[in-house]
Amino acid sequence: MKKLSRSVTLSIAVCMVFVLLAACGSNNETPSSAEKPGEGAGNAESAKLRIVWWGSQARHDATKMVLDLYTKNNPGITFEPDFSGFDSYWDKLATQSAAKNAPDMIQMDAQYFNEYAARNQLADLSSGINVNDLDPNLLSAGKYQDKLFAIPIGSNPFGIVYNKAAIEKMGFGAPGDNWTWDELFQLARDIQPKLEKGKYALRDFTVDGEVYEMFQLSKGKGALSTPDGKLNVDEATWLEWCKVFAELRAEGVVPPAEISVSEKKYDPQLDLLLNGKVLIKQSYASDYPSWESVQPGVFGLAKAPRSTQAGGYIKPAMYWAISANSDHIEQSKKFIDFFINDKEAADILGVTRGVPVSTQILDYLQPKLNDAAKAQLGLINATKADANPFTVGPKGFGIFIVDFNKVGAEVIFDRITPEQAYQDIVKHWEADIK
């Protein structure tokens, strides 16, 4: 009896020592085993991708929702989005690239594409993204020296936006697909008397190089640059263009210079179309939702006017590119693939970046398209019929356009003559295009 109880107490004591040791041991082990899967996941999956784009509030909101959707589907991938308007976008991107601090994913534009591709700022996208449903002609706009560096995801015809509600109210009909520049100017002259003071029928396009390009195209003089990268501003056409607008300015059909230069695109107070100071101005198809979202049902899209021939062209737009310095190139490619091919993403994005380029997605969205989308699609189809080929400017073309517009501003302020302006444009070309 006594011996039994002693052996029992002894065994209990031994057990407790083991339990104690086991407890200590497991305490030490638990954290180390818990850390390992976390580390593994960190290396393989998790990444914070920086992504930048320009646009209006509607595009910002839709894009952020797609980012959230992607994060939900791919835990570990998060985004640091940054977005702004078109003008400050390029300034900022230039600063970031110079600091080798460019974001992972960059929304790129045709005007700047060659420059960034030539400076080896962009990653090769030849593999990793499914582009089978994209129009090969469109896709070729994202190639530089036969290598794919950007994926254009919008076909973006350039045309005219007008305050349809106001103009129809004054008893004028909608412009047809074959209207001419003269008809446009005449319409403006007809409208102007019916407008109150401080409001103007037409924007002063002297400060808009891209609109002048449409004019030059319609005259059969080609785009601002030749396909092999030479300056192609026709002096006579430029002088005619300046003369037309000098007359319109004198007549008060276009606003005075200081109002023209004060425009801030998309800003409800400072955008001349949105604040009602002008009734007609230029617009890309993809811009249309931005107008439409501020004042739904007010605006209409019209094809670019023609002269001897059509002035319109379809610009491959909304390129997605990836920074060559990015640490997350593969993850970024996956996201872009998702962005252009996923139906759920397409539902959210709608036409905020223009009509989708993937035929699959377009077919999927067709029945859901709203008025704004239909208007865009209408412009695309109208322009497609007799569109001029799109010319990507040479490296530095984006900056040249900015300088071109500054020269235009000097013209409308009467600081220089149109002839002097032509000389300045040639000088800027030589300075900007290297």
Added chain:
Amino acid sequence: MKNSRKAGSNHINAVPPYVRGPKPPPCSAAPRAGNCAPCGAGDGGIRLSLAKGVRAIRRFIQPFKNFQIGHVFFGSFAGFIIVVLVIVIGVSYQFSVREMVRSTSYYQQNNLNQLDKQLNIQMTEIENISLAISRNSNLQAYMDKKEADSYTRFKNASRMTFDLSNIAFSMPIIQSIRVYVDDPPGSDVQGPVRFIELGELNREQWHGTVDNSDFSWIGQHVITTNKGDVPVISFARKIYTPGYEYKALVVLDIKASDIIKLIQGEDPHSNRVLLDLGLRAVTYTGDIRSQQYIDTVQDLIDNYQVNMNSKGNIRYHDSLVVWSKLFSSDWILMEVTPWSKITKGSVRTAIVLFSIGLIAVIIALVMTLILAKQFTKPIIILLKSMNNFSLGKKDKPDVNDYQNEFGALFKGYAVLVDRTTELYASLEEQYRKQKEAEIQALQAMINPHFLYNTLDQLNWMAIEAGEEKMSRVLELMGRMFRIGLSNGESMITVEKELTHLECYLQIQQIRWGENLGYAIDVPEPIRAMYIPKLTLQPFVENAIIHGFHGRDTGLIVITAVQSQGDIHFTISDNGVGISGNWQQQKQRNTGGYGIRNVRERMIAYYGPAYDIGISSNPNRGTLVSVRIPEVTEKPALAGGSYVENSHN
């Protein structure tokens, strides 16, 4: 001498142990020593309970003497371990808390110093940039040439916007730049630069901050951008024309999140606040609201005499407040750490110590229990065998594997049991002998009747024959026999002993006639005392038979005196004395036997201290002295009480 004599008298009075009846259990055999003491007399409930209480208290005063050894051993050991554990935990907790506070405040101080340095650099840079903006020629041109034509103003505005935008783009920490100026140009709502009418300044909540100074930091506030509401910290600087006219105000909005990240440092969960020199909370991180920080700082300065313009730390309510302000810095960084967070480590240490201690205590208790059992086991065995001790069975503790003190204890106990058993055996033997003697005495009591009757008949025969002398002898003999038998008692009064002696002497006088003289001088008190019978007679007989052998006359004197509780008898004669070798001769004659008999009986009754002294002068006489203790009562059962030497 006195001690041994007393011991002797005690032994006479003492009752032999084996006739006392059943003994109470010996005190040492009871498990609790205190119980056998007859302290509580058992009369009266109050006295009883009082006594009980006193006893209980006494037990606790001396636990080592009162409680079972196993319990005391276990209890004291366990108590000792627990006390040590509690002290160790308490001391280590206190020590580690102090150490934690010291190191926490030290590292926080260093950390805050570093952060303050970085922050100062960052903030100074912002201030310098604002200075550069105020000197920007395009801005100056726009401000100055208000009367210029619209193109110039457009151009200046574009250039100014471009310059400011590039500053904002090249410094990611700048959220936006606001310029308050008269007749502002339009600004891109999505761009980083905003131009606002100078008059609008009064609508801003913070305009008071800049009214009276050329430049000032504006605490965290919220501005609206295209990316939603963004909290910012701003630096505002007034811009003057070369003619020193206040024309514009430039405000640099710094992303509060960046500054917060900066003051967070490595620890995103800390409670830190950034104060400017006016002790306004510019921004903060953590759970505490800015107003609370401001109140705390005010309280510290007012009630704790704290100098915020240096560095230091203080315990404020239940948190540790550490702050830092570098000499060259315009910023004070303060960190508030909940006290519980600091002591968390110490509490954990204490808990771990406590758990380990608890387990150690349990193990120690188990071990102590086993140890206590092992130590007390031999004691319990010994105790058990003591309790079970009886004469009948001789079961000694059946353990012989102890070689230490316990072994010695067991051996000692075994020896004790052996000796006790032997003692009992010898006592039994003596008892048996005494019984035998009693029986013999009883038998002797029967014989005398036959002797008396025979002597009586002889007396009558002598009277009838006219032998008067013979008759007299026979009568004296009869008296001697009566005394000699005394109903079998061995102790008789001195009176009787003397009577017996006189009878003997008178018989001898009948033979000797006038030639034999004797004198007895014994005081009356002595005569009433008791003496073993026939103690004196053998010496008188010796004197007559040996001392007066071959002589015509002789004189015998018998005296007795009391001295120091003893009685001294002397028997002297004037005979031939005793020759030197009488000791050898005594075996062969009666006198020798008589003396030896007396001597043995004396030793048996009184112990070896009482003896017989004999001195002799040849032809002059012999002096015998006999010393016995004074015995005034008749012993209940005389003889054989002095047992110690009896079996030797």
